[in-house]
Amino acid sequence: MSDRRISRRKLLGAAAAIPAAAGLHGLVSQPGLGGERALAGASHEHDGFAHATGASHGHDGFSHATFASGRSVDHRANGFNPTELLRDFDYGKTRRLASGRLLREWEIVARDKEIEVAPGVKYEAWTYNGRVPGPTLRAREGEKLRIRFVNGSDHPHTMHFHGIHTALMDGMPGVGERQGGGQIKPGGSFAYEFDAAPFGLHLYHCHTAPLATHIARGLYGAFIVDPKRGRPEADEMVLVMNGFDTNFDLSNEIYGVNTVGFHYVNEPIRVPRDELVRIYLVNALEFDPVNSFHVHANFFQHYPTGTSLEPSELTDTVIQGQGQRAILELKFPFDGDYMFHGHISEFAELGWTGFFRVGDPSRLGSAAAAAAYRELPRGGSGGPA
């Protein structure tokens, strides 16, 4: 059974089959050539790979396609598209309380749902509101927040927020069951209430045991508390770094940001030249002790946890343990395609790679993006390894 499943070792072996000179750049920047040849070759050499996708009818295309080949997952079936998730901020519903304070409310439903995490690779996810990562909840410092959680899953879950709140609101199994909180059974519900504090970039996730499983299945999301006076105008986006243990061997086979491996290679993130770009970066990755983010040909201001308005460092690489997060700010001074990836090469080769496409948005239609890559001059951007 197990040798018929996709495995991390086989995928990495496939990546290693790339001509040495091509390296990482060859895999991801020549989607029509290096990457496809390498992975397609692997699928022939290792019989298990082509049939191991977990998709009942997926082997036909997958054996000749790769993460980086321009093939896409079925976003419609998934119910979400990582390109749309980037800038999808969920502000909930608001109303003014008698005290004058603003109450901000959301309803979050846990659901079990199969999603496609790379072309042909299906995964039995557990989701908040049907997507992985869950919705990016966004509030302003000082507001009163209420998140009504409904457990529509077959498994018990919670919502544990990073923030400042009482024990009952902590989403911790064993704490608060008598008051209706703690572990929320299938069919159950609970309203978490707390103040939006401190300002910064936080996260929420399920805290049910076995914890690694409940997080790895997809129960996490970003939680932004804006400072009272806001931040400077910028093109903002959320990047939740994650991965998927598709054969349940407690290591990941697929890595990425916002779930789909190599998605932003096939659909580069379009950003305007010379304007401020603000990235909300969260590490939700399970099973690996650290993750990282690196952007090519540029540097960014690093605001760890987003809890200060002063950056801590101008850098091009940050490392995050699970649950760590940071706000990154940068401007791109030149048009073109700029890679970003986890600076852990294994992760990058297993999906944690993307591109920013800088320039005039009118010429950057996402449908043409993959084709555009095939027309790029080869060897021009990588340089010697």
Ligand SMILES: [Cu+2]
């Ligand atoms: Cu859970």
